[in-house]
Amino acid sequence: MKSSLTLEHQICFQLYTASKELTRLYRPILAPLNLTYSQYLVMLVLWEEDNIDLKQLGDRLTLDSGTLSPLVKRLMQLDYVEKVRATDDERRVLLSLTPSGSALREQAEEVPLKVSGMLNIDEATYIAYMEMLIDIKARLRAFGEREE
């Protein structure tokens, strides 16, 4: 298998730069919503499922509390979300949308459309690319599980 030490021949490098460059594309689109890219991902989860606890949120985004805690704090300062401690299990903290956070969804609806337009990609290619990325993750997880 590919063993050349050349930068451009490493899938890790292509993935790393592609991810960075796509995130860069989002920045100006998200700026009017006062969101960073990671904050946008958290909001996506909440618009899908309100009142989710931080643990589930972190699992969904593969982020630990060290990243999420300060990020959520900033979303609270923006008045987009609020935290409520769960009554049944006092360790858990539920995150829910404020009215402003819910209202923001309408503006956010346009984000994927804008991005698709910028990428200039047809549906079939888009799906093929998504499947590739999901497959890469599946292979990574398969290895992780072999190791446990």
Add this chain to the structure above:
Amino acid sequence: MKSSLTLEHQICFQLYTASKELTRLYRPILAPLNLTYSQYLVMLVLWEEDNIDLKQLGDRLTLDSGTLSPLVKRLMQLDYVEKVRATDDERRVLLSLTPSGSALREQAEEVPLKVSGMLNIDEATYIAYMEMLIDIKARLRAFGEREE
């Protein structure tokens, strides 16, 4: 085109998590070399082309001086690289390998092999995936250039 606001349906999310998870795979492999993932990318460039100036290096990795300056400082502390100011143009700084930095290459040769093994991917799929990622970047750049 894809306009659902669901997390998993966004190519950006798949790219973002795939990149993070692949980087995570590298961490234990690079730890014995005392390198982070980004530092490894810099070393890859230097093993390919020694005595490169910081500007070119940054272009190659899509990193600006705000990221590279402190990163290179840490590589210097590890005694893997050294900086020399170019004589023809005093603004430029050339980065070159120290003996330890050159010697490290031998150990690094095994990294791509290990990663391929962990990913458990055949050559044809690997190449197809690389091309998809390069295509995504090409589309992003095409948009960037339309905007200039």
Add this chain to the structure above:
DNA sequence: GGCAATTAAGTTGTGCACAATCTAATTATA
């Protein structure tokens, strides 16, 4: 030759990303 515009690096400040550690609540089990 003189001066504005550009360029290369570096610095500062903000926000991830993650390891390691801590606290408090819950669950398991001896």
Add this chain to the structure above:
DNA sequence: TATAATTAGATTGTGCACAACTTAATTGCC
């Protein structure tokens, strides 16, 4: 039922990633 093990979340520290700004060298243009 004590107490050990586990779990959720927060905190601390390190290292990217990038915008905005600074400094110094070079280039362009009159």
